[in-house]
Amino acid sequence: MVLSAAEAAEFGEFKRARRETEIAFTLKKLIVDASRRETDRAALKKACETALRLNASSILVSPVHVAAAKKYAGKSGVPLCCLVGGTGESLMGIKKAEAKRALRQGAKEIRLVLCYSQLTGGGAAYLKREVKRVRRAAKKSTLIVSLEDHTLDEEEVALGVRAAVAGKANAVCVRGETSLVLRATEESAGRLQVEASGVENAEQLRLLIKAGAARATTGKAEQIAEELYQALDEGQKPQ
Numbered sequence: 001m002v003l004s005a006a007e008a009a010e011f012g013e014f015k016r017a018r019r020e021t022e023i024a025f026t027l028k029k030l031i032v033d034a035s036r037r038e039t040d041r042a043a044l045k046k047a048c049e050t051a052l053r054l055n056a057s058s059i060l061v062s063p064v065h066v067a068a069a070k071k072y073a074g075k076s077g078v079p080l081c082c083l084v085g086g087t088g089e090s091l092m093g094i095k096k097a098e099a100k101r102a103l104r105q106g107a108k109e110i111r112l113v114l115c116y117s118q119l120t121g122g123g124a125a126y127l128k129r130e131v132k133r134v135r136r137a138a139k140k141s142t143l144i145v146s147l148e149d150h151t152l153d154e155e156e157v158a159l160g161v162r163a164a165v166a167g168k169a170n171a172v173c174v175r176g177e178t179s180l181v182l183r184a185t186e187e188s189a190g191r192l193q194v195e196a197s198g199v200e201n202a203e204q205l206r207l208l209i210k211a212g213a214a215r216a217t218t219g220k221a222e223q224i225a226e227e228l229y230q231a232l233d234e235g236q237k238p239q
Contacts (some may be wrong), residue, residue, distance in 0.1 A: 023228045024055065029209065030224065031058045031195070031217040034069065035083045041068060048072035050221050057215050058109060063098050070106035080106060081144070084134070085113030088149070092130050096137040109142040110134065111173060114163065116149060119156045124163065131167025144171040147184070148197045154183050161187040171214070173197050176204060178211040185212040202227035 032054075034047035044065050051059045052073065058081045061069045069080050082102035085095045099110045112134050118126045135143055145164040147157045157174055161184050164172045171193035174180040184194045196208045197217035202224050205216055218224060 019232050023225075023232065026205070026209070026228060027054045027221075027225055028057055029205075029213075029215050030054065030056045030199075030221050031060050031081060031215055032056050032221045033060045033197075033217050033219040034065065035060045035062045036219070037062070039065065044069055045072050048078075051078045052076045054221055054225055056221060060111065060217055061107075063102055066102050066105040066107050079108035081109035081111055081142075082107040083111045083113065083146070085146070088113040088116040088119075092133050095130070096133050099134050099137040103138065103141055107141070109144060110138045111144040111146050112169075113146045114160055119147075119149075119152060119160055122159065124159060127160065127163035128166045131163050131169055135168050142171070143169045144173050144195065145169045146197075147172055147174050147180075150175065154180065158183060158187045161192065164188070165191050171195055173217065176200075176208055176216065178207055181208055181211040181213050199224070202231070 032047050032051040034044050039047070039062070044061070048059055048069055049072070056078060058079050059069055059073060060081045060083060062083055066080060066082050073080065084098045084102065095112065099112070102110060112131065114127055115123070115130060131145060145160060147160040157180055161172050165188055169192065172184055172188065173195040174184050174197070176196040176198040181194055181196055188194065193214045194212055195215045195217065196213040199205050199208065199216045199218040200220055205224060208216055
């Protein structure tokens with residue numbers, strides 16, 4: 001079948017609109033990272049503005065920035081996720097208190113950093129108790145267990161996933177490596193949502209989503225969006 005010039009143009013517009021929808025859906029999977037210790041108020045505001053503009057899934061912040069981020073995000077509907085637990089070596093009670101305070105200030109999600117020494121030392125019972133205590137503090141809010149430390153190997157990540165399942169968390173977040181996403185997905189057997197962090201570009205995001213990551217944390221959301229739309233302009237399939 002041969003299309004007329006008008007029909008071909010109309011079909012081209014249809015394909016572009018469909019791809020733009022796919023890009024918007026992909027960007028919705030992003031969590032904009034504003035949790036780094038060097039994040040000042042200007043960087044926090046910019047991160048919130050980026051999340052709003054891209055309609056991102058969430059904004060990741062540290063406990064000290066929850067109130068300010070809530071102000072910057074306003075009534076946009078982009079939820080705040082608070083990173084609780086510092087290096088992971090805080091006492092359970094401290095993590096519980098941090099989570100409760102963050103929720104009072106407007107956070108909708110808690111990302112819990114598990115005790116690193118218990119992860120590397122095989123402390124399954126301790127880790128399970130830790131998740132359970134913060135789970136109770138979070139109540140009905142989303143609880144994500146962070147297994148992102150760059151030194152954790154697959155077995156230690158698997159231990160953390162099992163603790164997250166036992167403690168009734170909603171999700172785990174692992175480093176942005178397909179092998180870790182696959183291992184966490186296998187270990188959780190569908191009982192947890194698996195997320196990835198440290199995403200640097202659109203291609204890495206594509207591979208992680210393909211591996212099973214439901215969401216991805218990035219400090220380069222604007223760059224990723226630019227790469228996706230550039231691929232669209234060049235006539236390539238968006239990532």
